[in-house]
Amino acid sequence: MDLDALVRQFQKGDKTAFKDLYDRYAENICGVIHTIIKNRERSEELCQDVFVKIWENSASYDPSKGRFFTWILNIARNAAIDELRSKTHKNQKKNLQIHSLVDMIGEMDAIEDKPEAIGVKSLLKGLKEKCLLLIDLLYFRGYTQKEAAEELKAPVGTIKTRIRSCILQIRKNMKG
Amino acid sequence: MDIEKYIASGILELYVAGALSPEENLEVQHYAIEYPKIQQEIEAIEAALLEVTEKMSPGLSESTYNQIIAEIDDVIPFTPEVRKKKTLWTNYAGWAAALLFAIGMVWMYVGNQNLKTELQISSQQAENLKDEIIRVRTQITNTEETLKRLREKSISLVNLDGQDIAPESYAKVFWDQSRQMVVIDALGLPNPPVGYAYQVWSLMLNPLTPTSLGLLSDFEENEKRLFELENPNASEAFGITLEPAGGSKSPTLEQLYTLGQVSP
Numbered sequence: 001m002d003l004d005a006l007v008r009q010f011q012k013g014d015k016t017a018f019k020d021l022y023d024r025y026a027e028n029i030c031g032v033i034h035t036i037i038k039n040r041e042r043s044e045e046l047c048q049d050v051f052v053k054i055w056e057n058s059a060s061y062d063p064s065k066g067r068f069f070t071w072i073l074n075i076a077r078n079a080a081i082d083e084l085r086s087k088t089h090k091n092q093k094k095n096l097q098i099h100s101l102v103d104m105i106g107e108m109d110a111i112e113d114k115p116e117a118i119g120v121k122s123l124l125k126g127l128k129e130k131c132l133l134l135i136d137l138l139y140f141r142g143y144t145q146k147e148a149a150e151e152l153k154a155p156v157g158t159i160k161t162r163i164r165s166c167i168l169q170i171r172k173n174m175k176g
Numbered sequence: 177m178d179i180e181k182y183i184a185s186g187i188l189e190l191y192v193a194g195a196l197s198p199e200e201n202l203e204v205q206h207y208a209i210e211y212p213k214i215q216q217e218i219e220a221i222e223a224a225l226l227e228v229t230e231k232m233s234p235g236l237s238e239s240t241y242n243q244i245i246a247e248i249d250d251v252i253p254f255t256p257e258v259r260k261k262k263t264l265w266t267n268y269a270g271w272a273a274a275l276l277f278a279i280g281m282v283w284m285y286v287g288n289q290n291l292k293t294e295l296q297i298s299s300q301q302a303e304n305l306k307d308e309i310i311r312v313r314t315q316i317t318n319t320e321e322t323l324k325r326l327r328e329k330s331i332s333l334v335n336l337d338g339q340d341i342a343p344e345s346y347a348k349v350f351w352d353q354s355r356q357m358v359v360i361d362a363l364g365l366p367n368p369p370v371g372y373a374y375q376v377w378s379l380m381l382n383p384l385t386p387t388s389l390g391l392l393s394d395f396e397e398n399e400k401r402l403f404e405l406e407n408p409n410a411s412e413a414f415g416i417t418l419e420p421a422g423g424s425k426s427p428t429l430e431q432l433y434t435l436g437q438v439s440p
Contacts, residue, residue: 015245022241028225031232040234047236051244066201069222070194073229120231138193139225145195160186167189170224 007068011058018055025069026051029076035101035140036080037087046083050076077142101136102129123173131166138163182207183217192221322359322402330354334414336436342366347434349414356408360416362392362401365433368418375419376403377427378411381437386415386427413437 001009001020009017029050034043054072061071124132137143137151149156190196191204208215325331334349346364351357360376368374374392379385389405392398417424418431 019241022244025226026236026240027233028229030234030236031229034234035229035232043234044236044240048240048244048247052247055244055248064202064205065198066194067192067218067222069226070192074194120228123228123231135228138190138195139229142193143195144197145190148195160190161184162186163189163193164184164186167221167224170228171220174224174227 003068004063007061007063011061013058018058021054021068022051025072028069029072032073032076032140033080036077037083038103042083043080046079047076050079053079073139074142077140081141101140102132123170125173127166127169130162131169134159134163135166177207177211179211179213183214188214188218189221192218192225319400322400325352326350326359328352332438334436334438336414336416336434338364339432339435341431342433345433347416347436349436351407351411351438356406358389358405358407358414360392360403360405362395362403362416365392365395365401365416367396371421372418373421373423374416374433375423375427376405377415377417378407378409379413379415380410381412388423388425388427389414391419391423392416411438 001017006017006020010021026047030043030047033046033050034040037043037046050072053075057075061068065071127135134148134152137148138145143151145156145159149159152159154162187196187200187204191201196204204214204218208218330352332351332353334351336347336349338345342365344364345366348361348364350359350361352359358376362374365374374395376389376392377386378389379387387409389407389409392403395401413436415427415435416433417427417429418433419428
């Protein structure tokens, strides 16, 4: 079944379609959450919560407003950022300004022997910190192009061409 | 439209991120439908992002999905379509309730006003009935008194017969000499024409001397046609004539309706 048909079935309350979508995207959603909150167990719990939310709010997905993955990505990062905020609230010493993806890659440098770390590293090979920062803001933090431009003190046009070249590099790395 | 330039602008990467304005989103979707190459590019960008995010996952356990399903099934069962409608319904429920309440209030108010009016009418009717009862009782008392008086021994009855102008008419005079009163029973007289009234006369016959006893005033309103008049005279006969309203000093004999002699 193609994605559009699957999503339509899911929106009608079809649990089989929901399972298919879960199989397709669960690791991605969990990866997004893990990148933001950096807590393995908690990210699995949050991942569950996010899929329950996706099911409960299925009717609110409007295909005319964007891709299905973009929609669930938004739900996932909102849940993760909320989690981060409530945690930071409890422990004021923690710094919210850290950049997840950059951090994550840094952490992975430290534990190089992990197979997953090797996978990420090869995928993000050749990406400058500028790229990681921008991917982090746009895909993991949900910044708009304008917000990202303000954050990085660059014109919107630059933001667009830069993210283009960053993703292109990943696509190149994917082909090996 | 230069498709290559559009793709190179980086707008599609932002589209997948959800970082565009709603207008830009619609624009991208429009072009994606129109140009398959743009659609392919969007999917390729998404695939790259899926690759990255998947690599970032710590790995999910087998039980995760079952836990999600358990949680979903624990929630009140629903289908998303129904849920949407339900949400819509609850949005309007408050307004609907308010509207119903307002209609109810108006309805109650109108109903209450109607009841008040009905109550007023009912109590008015009760008042009227009470008045009617009092009136009827008074009438009965009056009639009984009249009857009692007419039956007294001292009463003498004088029959007045119809004269030339109205041979069919008649009247009775009950004369209570001790009280110097007469009761005229005028049931046998026709209603007087407008602007005229019956006048009762006490007559002495030798020579013929009429003395007015008074008018049968409000003739038509007096349903029993019983009229009480004073008569201090030593009457030998009684006569009733039709006179202009207000009465005359002497009887108009051409308009003598009834006449009767007191029996010696």
